[in-house]
Amino acid sequence: MARSDTRYREAYNRILAYCETLPPKAPIPSETSLAEIAGVSRTVIRRCLARMEELGLISWQGRDKHLLRAPLAEDRIAVPETPSDKNDLEQRFLDWVLRFDVPANTPLSVAELSRTFGVAQHDLKEFLAGLSRFGLVSRRPQGGWMLLGFTKDFAIELSDFRSVLELNAVTQVAEVPVDHPVWAALAQLRQDHLALKNAIDTDFHEFSKLDERFHLAINSVVRNRFIAEFQKVISLIFHYHYMWDKTEEKDRNAAAIDEHIAIIDALEARDAEAARLAAQRHLRTSKTTLLSSLRHHDLG
Amino acid sequence: MARSDTRYREAYNRILAYCETLPPKAPIPSETSLAEIAGVSRTVIRRCLARMEELGLISWQGRDKHLLRAPLAEDRIAVPETPSDKNDLEQRFLDWVLRFDVPANTPLSVAELSRTFGVAQHDLKEFLAGLSRFGLVSRRPQGGWMLLGFTKDFAIELSDFRSVLELNAVTQVAEVPVDHPVWAALAQLRQDHLALKNAIDTDFHEFSKLDERFHLAINSVVRNRFIAEFQKVISLIFHYHYMWDKTEEKDRNAAAIDEHIAIIDALEARDAEAARLAAQRHLRTSKTTLLSSLRHHDLG
DNA sequence: TTTATGTATTAAATAATTAAATGCAAGACT
DNA sequence: AGTCTTGCATTTAATTATTTAATACATAAA
Numbered sequence: 094m095a096r097s098d099t100r101y102r103e104a105y106n107r108i109l110a111y112c113e114t115l116p117p118k119a120p121i122p123s124e125t126s127l128a129e130i131a132g133v134s135r136t137v138i139r140r141c142l143a144r145m146e147e148l149g150l151i152s153w154q155g156r157d158k159h160l161l162r163a164p165l166a167e168d169r170i171a172v173p174e175t176p177s178d179k180n181d182l183e184q185r186f187l188d189w190v191l192r193f194d195v196p197a198n199t200p201l202s203v204a205e206l207s208r209t210f211g212v213a214q215h216d217l218k219e220f221l222a223g224l225s226r227f228g229l230v231s232r233r234p235q236g237g238w239m240l241l242g243f244t245k246d247f248a249i250e251l252s253d254f255r256s257v258l259e260l261n262a263v264t265q266v267a268e269v270p271v272d273h274p275v276w277a278a279l280a281q282l283r284q285d286h287l288a289l290k291n292a293i294d295t296d297f298h299e300f301s302k303l304d305e306r307f308h309l310a311i312n313s314v315v316r317n318r319f320i321a322e323f324q325k326v327i328s329l330i331f332h333y334h335y336m337w338d339k340t341e342e343k344d345r346n347a348a349a350i351d352e353h354i355a356i357i358d359a360l361e362a363r364d365a366e367a368a369r370l371a372a373q374r375h376l377r378t379s380k381t382t383l384l385s386s387l388r389h390h391d392l393g
Numbered sequence: 394m395a396r397s398d399t400r401y402r403e404a405y406n407r408i409l410a411y412c413e414t415l416p417p418k419a420p421i422p423s424e425t426s427l428a429e430i431a432g433v434s435r436t437v438i439r440r441c442l443a444r445m446e447e448l449g450l451i452s453w454q455g456r457d458k459h460l461l462r463a464p465l466a467e468d469r470i471a472v473p474e475t476p477s478d479k480n481d482l483e484q485r486f487l488d489w490v491l492r493f494d495v496p497a498n499t500p501l502s503v504a505e506l507s508r509t510f511g512v513a514q515h516d517l518k519e520f521l522a523g524l525s526r527f528g529l530v531s532r533r534p535q536g537g538w539m540l541l542g543f544t545k546d547f548a549i550e551l552s553d554f555r556s557v558l559e560l561n562a563v564t565q566v567a568e569v570p571v572d573h574p575v576w577a578a579l580a581q582l583r584q585d586h587l588a589l590k591n592a593i594d595t596d597f598h599e600f601s602k603l604d605e606r607f608h609l610a611i612n613s614v615v616r617n618r619f620i621a622e623f624q625k626v627i628s629l630i631f632h633y634h635y636m637w638d639k640t641e642e643k644d645r646n647a648a649a650i651d652e653h654i655a656i657i658d659a660l661e662a663r664d665a666e667a668a669r670l671a672a673q674r675h676l677r678t679s680k681t682t683l684l685s686s687l688r689h690h691d692l693g
Numbered sequence: 694t695t696t697a698t699g700t701a702t703t704a705a706a707t708a709a710t711t712a713a714a715t716g717c718a719a720g721a722c723t
Numbered sequence: 724a725g726t727c728t729t730g731c732a733t734t735t736a737a738t739t740a741t742t743t744a745a746t747a748c749a750t751a752a753a
Contacts, residue, residue: 133535134714155721213737219518235744250616317550319551396707437744502736514736
């Protein structure tokens, strides 16, 4: 019960490592500077110093602190390893939802999710609270959460929103100076598209990666924290759905390659209007594909 | 320590109210149906029944439950009133940030916020986690949260994002059928704008409300959960900043009225391109105003 | 066979608890 | 004097423990 002392333990080892760089019998800097070195508060530093004194590593009386002997490997303190990264929780969660085809309106148990993802319950709750801002999950009246996503309405609204963002991005690309890295990226993408088009009969499943690269390049010109946040989620969802809808995959991908090239053509000609139209055409296809992949799933 | 029994207390009173509708000595329905009536689980219902039996309100043996006497006012159980609504927390929080001009990079104390807003700490944490999705707040390495918002970059990106959403909305309005309620709303708005323009010398501060109504009407045609979520935050921020930047308020508002009317003109002529251009002009003005309001704050 | 109840298990909300951060005053050193 | 350092006290935050509530399943009654 009560919070862990991981912060202290990590700080302790960090301070120990710092002391190894000091000459023998060197004076030890002030608590404040040690706190800065370890990136923690003075409270934690004092705990560290207390332990170091106890172990006979240092002498400590008031502001007189001296190193008595060089720290050894066995002086280090054990840190409870974090069971699982908490940063890529979003990636892993969406992956889980899509990979296992978790249907819409599924109740989500925080306790269970906490186990499967190896993340503390309240961290998960915070995460879900964040997702609820995207309308992906919501609180249930009787407590807990529920997955809302991946109904038809959701897919339509997601596609529409994606279109709005992406058309904006395309328009901006057309107005960007020639020395912007996006032009090099697009030139490379054109070659890779043409190469894949030639080998489409065998390598058509390679398109998914290419698609992601293409849209990432287009959106890279937009520097906007709000849009960036959404793009992460959007691209993940589209990516997976494309991968799993296997109906007419080869034909779909071949068509998409042409659509991508049409966009690149228009952009390199700096024809913003043509690029918008080409992008619109492509996004309409994407929307249809996403919707049909849902329909296939509904039917079994 | 441990969760409150508010759910039980509310259910109890609800069941009592239901029993008042029953005739004397009536049999009481099954636990499952009572659970449905009160909107809680059977566990809670059984607690309710136990208390009702204890008070002599009902007899209860196995599945034989009968009303013994009509419930009285004093049979009701006290429910701890929720100190403060938790739903409008967003409104109140943003209001607080903007009204007190909380500067960017201010550490936010969950404990303190919890007191000022009368909301439990973990509810606040969930709320902040949600806001972090909008890039308004973020976690601090040493724990807690910090307000990021309302730097120049933030304002620029917010304005740009707003423009993207709003230009999309304007385009959609132009394509909406004649019987859509937006047309009636716009007709009314045109009149109100003209009326305010005539009385601009005295009533210019009335514009803020009109502005909000105008943008709400435009955006009402877009049915999209993602966009709707953002619009709430965006409109609130712009609304407050407009209200507080008092420099040349009268002139600004007069100009904005003309810009609004220009948009309405183009829309009623179903000229999507002209409407986009008019909206673009207006949004550019808005952005400038928002930025200058920040600049004024920085200097004083 | 259906429906209701009894019982057990699991999950969720929330306060208690400890770790850590912060604030302030007094003292030491330059 | 003035700055830096420490000692001490207070406040805050993370995390567990605990209670309430929901759910699952078995059993019994209709």
